[in-house]
Amino acid sequence: MLNNPVWASLTGPQACFAEAAGDAARYLPEIAPFCALRDPGDPAGWRDLATLTDFALLTGPSITPLAGWETESVMHGRQMIGQSMTGVEDPEAVLLTEHDVPEMLELVARSQPGPFRKRTIDLGRYLGIRDGAGRLIAMAGERLRMPGWTEVSAVCTDPEFRGQGLGARLTMAVAAGILARGELPFLHVVSDNESAIRLYERLGFEHSNEVVFAAFRVAR
The missing domain is CATH 3.40.630.30 (Gcn5-related N-acetyltransferase (GNAT))
Incomplete structure (x- = not known):
């Protein structure tokens, strides 16, 4: 879960704050800007994400966009x-x-x-x-x-x-x-x-x- 905390939250205790489509989910825009994918390496999730939004803020150990998406910014951080x-x-x-x-x-x-x-x-x-x-x-x-x-x-x-x-x-x-x-x-x-x-x-x-x-x- 700690490797994909936004997904674990949106599909768990905070599902009431989520918009979801297949293998992608995001918080309601007035709640938070974060989106999540069940598996960032699966093209199906990125296609599902595109049905929810054309801009996504994701977090995880490593994320590389798949076909149809381009990177706007990357900031490195630590989870503690x-x-x-x-x-x-x-x-x-x-x-x-x-x-x-x-x-x-x-x-x-x-x-x-x-x-x-x-x-x-x-x-x-x-x-x-x-x-x-x-x-x-x-x-x-x-x-x-x-x-x-x-x-x-x-x-x-x-x-x-x-x-x-x-x-x-x-x-x-x-x-x-x-x-x-x-x-x-x-x-x-x-x-x-x-x-x-x-x-x-x-x-x-x-x-x-x-x-x-x-x-x-x-x-x-």
């Missing part, structure tokens, strides 16, 4: 798992709801943690920390979910408040909720983000797989 870690709840973390989405989208725009859309919050539990004026300054939450595993995602802090450990605290708080359900946390990080990798290692995450985040478009 919290198989032996212990989460810690944070008394200052507040549960974020759909009413907080406008603020969450503004924070994402300022901090650029990766894809986050207006209904991404539907995928799981999101926690935030506010400053003395009540402004949302940091958040983290759950995104991909497959049997036994939930992804920690959207870990971000307003640039004005970085260096205070807020992201680490929220990562551990989100992980605590995942572990309390009897599941294990995992996450993805861009390979050249060395400071984030060191932080996640200190929190107890271990290297699992090298992955790519690759965007493809139907060839003209």
